[in-house]
Amino acid sequence: MSTPTHTSAPAPAGVLNLHGLSVDGVNQCVHCGLCLAYCPTFSELGTEMDSPRGRIFTIKSLAEGRMSLTDSVAQHLSLCLDCRACETVCPAGVPYGRLIEAAKVEIERQQPGALPRRLFRWLNFGLLLGHPRLLRLAAAGARLYQTSGLQQLVRRSGLVKLLPGTLPAWEALLPSVPSKAERTPPPRTTLADGPRRARVAMLTGCIQAVVFGAHNRATARVLARNGCDVLVPEGQRCCGALNAHGGDHARALAMARQTIDAFEAVAADFVIVNVSGCGAHMKAYGHLLADDPAYAERAKRFAATVRDLAEFLAQEPLRGPLQPVTMTCTYHDPCHVVHGQKIKSEPRRLLAQIPGLRLVELPESDWCCGSAGIYNLTQPEMATRLLHRKVGHVLETSAEAVVTANPGCILQIQAGLGAHQSPVRVLHLVEILDRAYGGGE
Ligand code: SF4
Ligand code: SF4
Structure with a gap:
């Protein structure tokens, strides 16, 4: 098996430069086909070019200059969700997530x-x-658009359909922006309740901060109840995950450096992340910045301290007392938790400790819901097919709520259930935990 090596020279037009991976990374694939049955796009389309094995072959052919990046080839690659389900089952350890991200760049x-x-x-x-300030301004503008009645007018009049490109899809998926009070960030410092377990720093995120500020405040409370001094570093911005997944490599690098600077300043034991895509991406900073002499070592050290919220909390039994949360739930595994970070049992172990809560397994719980970063905006047709599949499984369980751990999945599944006029709620894991601690605001 060959070791990935770094490449930096620009490739000629039409030839793929695998930014950070040589074609050797691609050569690890032994074409066994074990991944095919786990790939959502292959399952839906049944075409080799839309399977992990087919895409790896395409990437290799492009990198070796034996194939050109035509529109059709680009579409087969762009149709990949970057869900990394193929990576989980691959016996040869193909670094598929890194390959497809390099291809998208x-x-x-x-x-x-x-x-x-x-x-x-x-x-x-x-x-x-x-720029968090601009994002907050945009959120305030979106809130005004939604609450003033303008959004209804634009939708009813059909004006939205006149927007160019994928803008109508973006408008349809614009999340409901909460009031300014609900967007309040957690305090800069929340002290541990009881014996101190760790000093942790929390990522508040970009979209997460303006749409799901309540999840961030709940995260700080739950961590404090579990013995953590919780710090919210000033100067933190977007971690760059959305840029990396969207092929915006240069800005993803700049955002990773900036995130490391902001978190190093508070010298915490762990960095806690409640958004799956961000956690998986920040754990990969060591690889992302491997060619940067000023950041390579710092990025590796930083990445080693990153923990998903469930991963961190499940290391010890939840500290009590816990109040009953009487509810039947099912759990949807976000791709970048289950495949990106290999975290599967931890959220279930946490939920199992909550009195009154009954957990029923969701069929295909670890299959992508179609959200996948901005995939539901760039590939709306496939995203909708996968969403219908997910919602069908949720409705089979007769659960009252779907619990998950990623804002994109929450919005996507909410939209799918809404289209079925289903009363099933979609909750972040931390909302349930916070409720068990008598939290809520
Ligand atoms: S990342 Fe997901 S969609 Fe892409 S090839 Fe792998 S399993 Fe298929
Ligand atoms: S499971 Fe791994 S080695 Fe086998 S075809 Fe898929 S990517 Fe290649």
Whole structure:
């Protein structure tokens, strides 16, 4: 088995430069096909080009210059969810997530699209995600749009359909922005309740901070009840996960460096993350910044301290007393928790400790719901197919709530259940834990 090596020279047009991986990483695939049955896009389409094995072959052919990056080839690669289910089952250890992210960087470099698309990407990846103040302003604007009645008017009048490109899909999926009070961040410091277990620093995130501020405040409370001094580092911004998944490599690097700077300043024992995509991405900073002499070692050290919230809490029994939460729940595994971080039993072990809570298993609980970062906006057709599949399974369980751990999954599954007029709620794991501690605001 060959070791991935680093490449940096720009590839000729049409040839794939695997940013950070040589073609050797691709050669680890032994074409056994074990991954095929676990790949959502292969399951839906049944085509080899839309399977992990087919995509690896495509990436290898592109990197070796034996295939050109035509629109059709780019579409087969872009249709990949980057869910990494194939990585979990691969006996040969193919670093599939890194390969597809490298491929997406090259697709963006070689096929940046027309001016409106490039402007839209810059607005989101370059401006809003990198500047929390601007993101907060945009959230306030979106709140006004939603509460003033303008959104209803735009939707009813059909004006939204006149928007270019994927903008109508973006508008349809615009999350409901809570009031300013509900967007309040957690305190800079929350002291441990009882004997101190650790000093932790919390990522508050970008979209998470403006749409699910309540989850962040609940996270601080639950960690404090479990013996943590909880710090919220000033100067933290987006971790860069959305940029990396969207093929915006240069900004993803800058955001990773900035995140490391902000968290190093508080010198915590662990960095706690309640958003699955961010946690998986931050654990990969060591690889991402391996070629940066100023950050390579710091990135490795930083990555070793990152913990998903459930992963951290499940290391010890939850500290009591815990109040009953009488409810039947099912659990949806976010891809970047279960495949990206290999965390499966931990959230279930936490839920099992809550009195009154009954957990029923969700069929295909570890299959992508179609959210996948911004996938539901860029590939709405496949995202909708996968969402219908997920919602069908949820309804089979007769659970009152779906518990999960990622804002994208929450919004996506909520939208799917809403389309079925289902009363089933979608909750973040930390909301249940907080309720068991008598939290809530
Ligand atoms: S990451 Fe997911 S969608 Fe992409 S090839 Fe692997 S299993 Fe299929
Ligand atoms: S399971 Fe791994 S080695 Fe086998 S075809 Fe899939 S990626 Fe290749």
